[in-house]
Amino acid sequence: MSSIIIENLDDDLxxxxxxxxxxxxxxxxxxxxxxxxxxxxxxxxxxxxxxxxIEQRFSHFGDFEIPIISRDPLRELPNFED
Incomplete structure (x- = not known):
């Protein structure tokens, strides 16, 4: 088995x-x-x-579906043809 030496560890550690x-x-x-x-x-x-x-963290809640939220554009898209 190999040995290791770790030097200069700070006192708190x-x-x-x-x-x-x-x-x-x-x-x-x-x-x-x-x-x-x-x-x-x-x-x-x-x-x-x-x-x-994330799935593992919340798996105890069982199966559930997150509803899809419809989203509208925040603003009208610019028209660069003019």
Whole structure:
């Protein structure tokens, strides 16, 4: 297995990672691995299609149709033939 070294993390980021690791009951290294796994594997499996995301978000409402609204032009189109 490969190793990585991440240098020059700011203090706030280290503090947040430590707190998250403590909350989860993991070591700092295990927490960093879990974050990378979630971001790189689980998020990759989710669709990046915006329409699919919207459909998924509102799917619990069941099937419904949005009525088509008739639209009239806002103004008369110009005539360039004159």
């Amino acid at each position: 280290i503090f947040r990672l430590q707190k998250r690791a403590e909350y989860s009951g993991r070591s700092l290294e295990a927490e960093a691995k879990e974050i990378l796994r979630v971001v790189l594997i689980e998020n990759e499996e989710q669709s990046l299609n915006l329409a699919a995301k």
